[in-house]
Amino acid sequence: MKKIYEKIKHKLILKTIPRVKNFKEAYSYCNKKNTLGYEFEFLCRYRFEKLSNYIKNNKGFIFPQSSDLLLYCIAYFLKENKGIAPKIVDYGGACGENILFLKSIFGNDILKSSFVIETKAQVKESKKWNYSKKINFSNDLKKVLDENKIDIFFSSGSLNYIERPYEILSMIKNHNIPMVCLTRNNFSKEPKSFIQASNLADNGYGEHIKKYGNQKIWYPCQSLNETKIKKIFNSEYTLMLNASLNKTCILKKDESYARDLIFNIKSKYISESRK
Numbered sequence: 001m002k003k004i005y006e007k008i009k010h011k012l013i014l015k016t017i018p019r020v021k022n023f024k025e026a027y028s029y030c031n032k033k034n035t036l037g038y039e040f041e042f043l044c045r046y047r048f049e050k051l052s053n054y055i056k057n058n059k060g061f062i063f064p065q066s067s068d069l070l071l072y073c074i075a076y077f078l079k080e081n082k083g084i085a086p087k088i089v090d091y092g093g094a095c096g097e098n099i100l101f102l103k104s105i106f107g108n109d110i111l112k113s114s115f116v117i118e119t120k121a122q123v124k125e126s127k128k129w130n131y132s133k134k135i136n137f138s139n140d141l142k143k144v145l146d147e148n149k150i151d152i153f154f155s156s157g158s159l160n161y162i163e164r165p166y167e168i169l170s171m172i173k174n175h176n177i178p179m180v181c182l183t184r185n186n187f188s189k190e191p192k193s194f195i196q197a198s199n200l201a202d203n204g205y206g207e208h209i210k211k212y213g214n215q216k217i218w219y220p221c222q223s224l225n226e227t228k229i230k231k232i233f234n235s236e237y238t239l240m241l242n243a244s245l246n247k248t249c250i251l252k253k254d255e256s257y258a259r260d261l262i263f264n265i266k267s268k269y270i271s272e273s274r275k
Contacts, residue, residue: 023163023193026220030195033218038118038161044125046212047204048132051095054206055131061104064097064205066156066246069183069260073152074102076240076264077179086151088114089144089177091168092158096126096135097205111135115144141168145175153177157184157249160221169232180233180263184249188223188256196221223256230261237263 020026038044055062070088077086085106090098093116102110115136118126126137138144153172159165159182172180196219201208203217230239241262250256 017195017197020193020195023220023222026193026195026222027163030218030220033216038219039121040217041121041125042212043200043203043217044119044121046200046209047122048095048125048129050204050206050209051097052129052131053209055100057206060100062097062101062205064101064156065248066183067098067101069181069241069245069262070098070102070152070154070156072241073154073179073181073262077151081151085109085113087148088152088154089117089141089150090114091117091141091153091155092161093118093154093156094122095129095205096132096137098154098156099135100131108134115148115150117141117144142171145171145177150175150177152179152181154181155183157186160186160224160249161219163220165222165224166228166232169229173232173236176236176265176267178265180237180261182229182262183260184246185226185259185261186221186223186249186256187226187259190255191223191225192255193220193222194252195219223252226259226261233263236267237265240264 018029020029051062074086074088078084088099088102088110090096093099096116099110099114099116102114111134115138116126117138120139123137123139126132126135136144144150159168162168169180198217198219200212200214200217208214233239239261241260243260244258245260247258250258
């Protein structure tokens with residue numbers, strides 16, 4: 001009965017959310033709620049503890065829902081660079097789930113050569129948990145790209161939650177990252193910004209922690225322009241994958257559609273690790 005009540009309550013809240021003209025308006029509205037998405041320290045703590053509990057209960061094994069495409073990219077990289085663990089940027093990589101999964105395959109070496117780009121609040125929280133202390137968390141993508149020869153840029157459903165996603169992708173292209181994998185994308189023929197509300201329990205990896213309650217978490221969000229992204233990489237990259245495989249990031253089915261994209265640089269590439 002309580003679950004039914006919560007569903008009805010959530011639907012009523014969704015109907016009260018105003019339309020916004022741009023991402024800044026959405027950001028401002030969410031900020032006034034004092035629970036601004038991924039910058040909310042309470043949410044960060046909840047997500048890290050939730051994953052910590054999952055790791056303890058499942059003997060450390062994790063298999064995130066988007067890892068299949070990441071593994072596809074790694075397999076292709078290994079074909080070209082046999083025996084070399086790729087250097088990876090997981091943009092919006094939450095609590096490091098993908099890197100922890102890869103650790104079960106490549107061992108501790110992957111921790112040294114991978115980076116999770118997250119909000120300042122997430123980066124700060126990552127220093128407090130034993131399982132994430134060894135992962136390279138950073139809030140400065142440009143610095144990571146400037147100081148490291150990255151092989152794979154991976155993003156799973158995170159580009160929709162930042163104000164300037166096309167600038168990020170242009171930066172990736174300008175740094176000549178060999179492989180770019182974008183999954184769980186929320187595209188639209190008429191891209192627009194909007195406000196997303198979710199229950200705390202819907203966030204993070206693992207079972208809900210009841211002591212935290214189940215308050216609303218607010219996110220500024222926007223649908224993306226698929227054509228615009230393809231144009232960024234068109235001249236210097238080959239489109240390896242262009243398919244609707246993972247649809248878990250679609251929020252408004254009548255206005256959006258899913259598409260997974262993998263770009264591979266056209267020029268012959270040798271990993272920095274082989275020089």
